[in-house]
Amino acid sequence: MTTLRLVELTVDNVDDACDLKVAKPQRDYVSSVARSLAEAYVQPDIAWPRLVYAGKKLVGFVMAAFDPDNPTDYYRSYLWRLNIAAKHQKKGYGRFAVEAVLAEARRRDAASVTVSWMPGKHSPQPFYLRLGFKPTGEIDDDGEIVGRIQL
Numbered sequence: 001m002t003t004l005r006l007v008e009l010t011v012d013n014v015d016d017a018c019d020l021k022v023a024k025p026q027r028d029y030v031s032s033v034a035r036s037l038a039e040a041y042v043q044p045d046i047a048w049p050r051l052v053y054a055g056k057k058l059v060g061f062v063m064a065a066f067d068p069d070n071p072t073d074y075y076r077s078y079l080w081r082l083n084i085a086a087k088h089q090k091k092g093y094g095r096f097a098v099e100a101v102l103a104e105a106r107r108r109d110a111a112s113v114t115v116s117w118m119p120g121k122h123s124p125q126p127f128y129l130r131l132g133f134k135p136t137g138e139i140d141d142d143g144e145i146v147g148r149i150q151l
């Protein structure tokens with residue numbers, strides 16, 4: 001079985017990370033890796049960006065926000081971005097990335113992790129529901145459905 005692991009961004013992998021693409025119809029549902037990294041750059045104390053490798057292959061990007069003092073409860077321990085490359089989807093890599101974020105949140109003594117998603121035809125909603133996130137009934141500032149998983 002291929003070993004899955006998270007890797008930090010470095011000068012050696014950042015170009016490949018920025019080339020990572022989800023399928024075209026999915027691009028309305030998630031920001032590019034480059035945009036996410038720019039957001040991480042201006043919030044280094046909060047952003048937790050990682051690459052997902054299957055063996056030697058780069059297959060995805062995940063970024064969490066850990067911001068325990070955020071006035072908005074659902075941004076305190078938040079699965080911010082998740083991009084699995086189009087050709088590597090449906091192989092369990094998305095689940096691995098989410099579970100890695102949950103593990104990091106546990107390490108930081110968080111009680112739950114939230115995520116938000118846009119509903120629609122190519123939405124990640126079924127994926128998050130399958131993994132156990134439950135809609136909280138809230139809609140965030142971008143009009144996205146907020147989901148939470150207890151740890």
Ligand SMILES: CC(C)(COP(=O)(O)OP(=O)(O)OC[C@H]1O[C@@H](n2cnc3c(N)ncnc32)[C@H](O)[C@@H]1OP(=O)(O)O)[C@@H](O)C(=O)NCCC(=O)NCCS
Pocket residue numbers: 022023026029030081082083084085088089090091092093094095096116117118123124126127130131
């Ligand atoms: C959503 C996404 C991250 C899922 O990643 P993935 O690697 O394909 O998902 P996995 O293979 O780990 O799937 C885990 C489970 O969810 C299910 N699942 C994944 N995508 C699904 C979908 N679109 N519809 C229904 N079930 C889905 C899988 O069948 C699997 O179920 P199982 O436990 O019964 O085997 C990926 O499709 C993606 O990057 N999408 C575009 C970007 C995006 O929307 N990101 C989220 C922004 S909030």
